[in-house]
Amino acid sequence: MCRECGCADRVPFGVKVLSVIAPKLLQSAARPPAGPETVEIHSPLLAKNDDAAARNRAVFRDRGMLVLNLISSPGSGKTELLSRTMDGFDARSAVLVGDLETDNDARRIHRPHVPVAQITTGTACHLDAEMVARGIERLDLGGVRVLFIENVGNLVCPAEFDLGEEVRVVLLSVTEGEDKPLKYPPIFKSADLVLLTKMDVAEALGFDRQAALSNIGRVAPRARIIELSARSGEGMDEWYAFLNSRLGERREAVVT
């Protein structure tokens, strides 16, 4: 976790608070000193990220690119899913991978036909919109229809950071327990799509599928749910169909 969201980032949260205070103090300098004074501010503390996300979104829209932000705990199967997707999904794709350290995931996903860039965040526990903006500069996006952004493994902080994505995907692997959506509601509430991953081992683990589906449905009633296993391949067609349908909507939107 990080201090930006109250936990432990390189940019302490209070610095952000004070950086917002500074201009207001300068404004107040124009007035003569008086007694105690209240300055109304009402500035979102993530305004900088939100602005950068809006710029990303405009870039993605201009390119007609579908962009997905994949979020999960560490070890929920994001990289395996993307590796498999690069082999099985036929629209030209690119991948941005976020991790604290190493480019292991980028190397696992890499294919000759797939532009992949790694973003190492150091101590930051999430990607932000500016990191993504810098990341896409390193990708050859020519002809790319779909950009997958693999966020840092974390179910808390990424919830707050809009990257400019069109679809937010939250992965829940069957090894994590059925009640995770209830434990981390903000992230699940923000999901457009929830992927239940590693379904091939669900039975061996005694995974209570109905309970998991019900918990997701209670926290995120509007999210689409797809059950799949990147290893066995089950459910992958449904995932590709979802991607294709979002691509299709995009084409219609461009026409109209």
Added chain:
Amino acid sequence: MESAMSLVEQHAAGRGGRRVSRVVVRVGALAGVDTQALSFAFDVVSEGTCAEGADFEIERVPVTAYCLGCEREFMGEGDDFVFACPDCGDFSGEVRRGRELELSRIELI
């Protein structure tokens, strides 16, 4: 960020030592922010600035959800973040308020 901090300090000094006595932030129940950690971070980075020692106040914003079926807003109560419409019982994912994370106001002395 450091330059912003030094501007704050310069300015406060230029105003005859005008200081920030209170900082108020609004934090939604769904903002995903640990308020204790937030207060701690504020104490750490305000040290040695014109906001050192200022009261740091957090206004919690409860969740207001919206039922699409009944077309009404309702308060999302409880800590489990499962919001069921009090009229029809349907679960709602439509959050109208409760994600806020903003600097609301400051007070100068």
